[in-house]
Amino acid sequence: xxxxxxxxxxxxxxxxxxxxxxxxxxxTILAKLDEAYPAATCELKHDNAFxxxxxxxxxxxxxxxxxxxxxxxxxxxxxxxxxxxxxxPSELEQEIRPTGFFRNxxxxxxxxxxxxxxxFGGQVPRTMDSSGGGAKxxxxxxxxxxxxxxxxxxxxxxxxxxxxxxxxAK
Numbered sequence: 001x002x003x004x005x006x007x008x009x010x011x012x013x014x015x016x017x018x019x020x021x022x023x024x025x026x027x028t029i030l031a032k033l034d035e036a037y038p039a040a041t042c043e044l045k046h047d048n049a050f051x052x053x054x055x056x057x058x059x060x061x062x063x064x065x066x067x068x069x070x071x072x073x074x075x076x077x078x079x080x081x082x083x084x085x086x087x088x089p090s091e092l093e094q095e096i097r098p099t100g101f102f103r104n105x106x107x108x109x110x111x112x113x114x115x116x117x118x119x120f121g122g123q124v125p126r127t128m129d130s131s132g133g134g135a136k137x138x139x140x141x142x143x144x145x146x147x148x149x150x151x152x153x154x155x156x157x158x159x160x161x162x163x164x165x166x167x168x169a170k
Contacts, residue, residue, distance in 0.1 A: 049124040057108050062099040085113035
């Protein structure tokens with residue numbers, strides 16, 4: 001008698017929503033953070049959401065203090081997305097060199113600036129779904145650049161060297 005092949009049993013558990021995406025839990029955590037840190041502010045100096053986006057790109061693997069030093073003269077020379085989008089890449093690289101990873105950051109800054117011009121009429125989008133940015137950039141931008149949190153979005157950014165903070169939000 002020949003043996004018939006059986007399909008292997010599935011050991012995967014059914015997919016469930018991640019704990020951090022439950023809107024009620026997120027709201028509870030945000031309320032606790034706002035209570036614990038009522039005067040929390042963004043350390044990156046900026047006059048508008050676009051400057052905050054650029055500073056956030058520069059802040060990768062760099063201190064906010066260093067970014068603020070660079071940004072002071074950078075925003076005078078490049079006051080708009082158009083100025084960054086069509087800057088001389090070699091010049092921009094040298095101007096942001098002290099922040100580290102300057103070649104990649106130059107590409108990111110110029111690319112983001114061009115995307116803002118081409119896709120959003122020169123204005124930083126007000127919703128994260130349309131921004132196309134990374135989570136840290138988007139959350140920092142929405143939390144501080146627009147002074148609000150998008151519904152069901154945490155709004156607190158963290159750097160790679162900082163461990164996620166856990167809360168018992170019961």
